[in-house]
Amino acid sequence: xxxxxxxxxxxxxAQNTVVTFHxxxxxxxxxxxxxxxxxxxxxxxxxxxxxxxxxxxxMVGKVAGDSFTATVQPADGYGLRNEEKQQRVxxxxxxxxKKAKLRPGMIxxxxxxxxxxxxxxxxxxxxxxxxxxxxxxxxKVLTFDVEVQSxxxxxxxxxxxGHAHGVGGHHH
Ligand code: ZN
Numbered sequence: 259x260x261x262x263x264x265x266x267x268x269x270x271x272a273q274n275t276v277v278t279f280h281x282x283x284x285x286x287x288x289x290x291x292x293x294x295x296x297x298x299x300x301x302x303x304x305x306x307x308x309x310x311x312x313x314x315x316x317m318v319g320k321v322a323g324d325s326f327t328a329t330v331q332p333a334d335g336y337g338l339r340n341e342e343k344q345q346r347v348x349x350x351x352x353x354x355x356k357k358a359k360l361r362p363g364m365i366x367x368x369x370x371x372x373x374x375x376x377x378x379x380x381x382x383x384x385x386x387x388x389x390x391x392x393x394x395x396x397x398k399v400l401t402f403d404v405e406v407q408s409x410x411x412x413x414x415x416x417x418x419x420g421h422a423h424g425v426g427g428h429h430h
Contacts, residue, residue: 269409271317273305276422278407279317286399299407301426303416310335313402322408330400339397346386360387365394 271277278299283292294300302308304317312330320326332338353367353374354360364379368389377389413423421428 268321269411271304271320271406271409274412274417275304275409276412276416276424276427277302277304277317277320277409278426280405280407282403284401284403286401291395298426301422301424303412303420303422303427306420308421310400312400313404316402316404317406320406320409322406324404324406326404328402328404330402332397332399335398335400336393336395337397339392343391344380344388345391346388348386352387 269275278301280294280299281292282290282295284290300309304314307314309317310330312334313328315334316326316328316330347368349360351369352360353369360366360379360382362379362381365376366379366389367374368377368391375391377391378394379387380390381388416423416427419428423429
């Protein structure tokens, strides 16, 4: 260890550090889903499930200035697809504006026994729609191109809240 190890800039990502990063998220086929460049970086408190598991694992040991690509399998991302999560529901149970034009691929709210839930419309009929309640990214292999902007020790407040504060994090 050199004397520089106490420098904030050299802190590596570990439990209870706050990480800010820019990222580009794409699916395996190269379809870009999200891109933080041009806006605020994303911030999260490491070790508190602030980002999906596959990305959090890939972050361990990285320092400010590091760039890397993480390929995240569904089990470490948004889970596997469950084909039983497709069902037919009456259009009147959807939480959409009265005159909304329903189309396959639309994400809408629906009332279920477990409360409101976000679903993707698969097929539209006259009175019913077939919906898929899997997370839209379930079953997908995801690629994150990451640039770590900063890594710092979390404050006691952040650790007790379980999330990062400040730019890209939570504001109270
Ligand atoms: Zn908080």
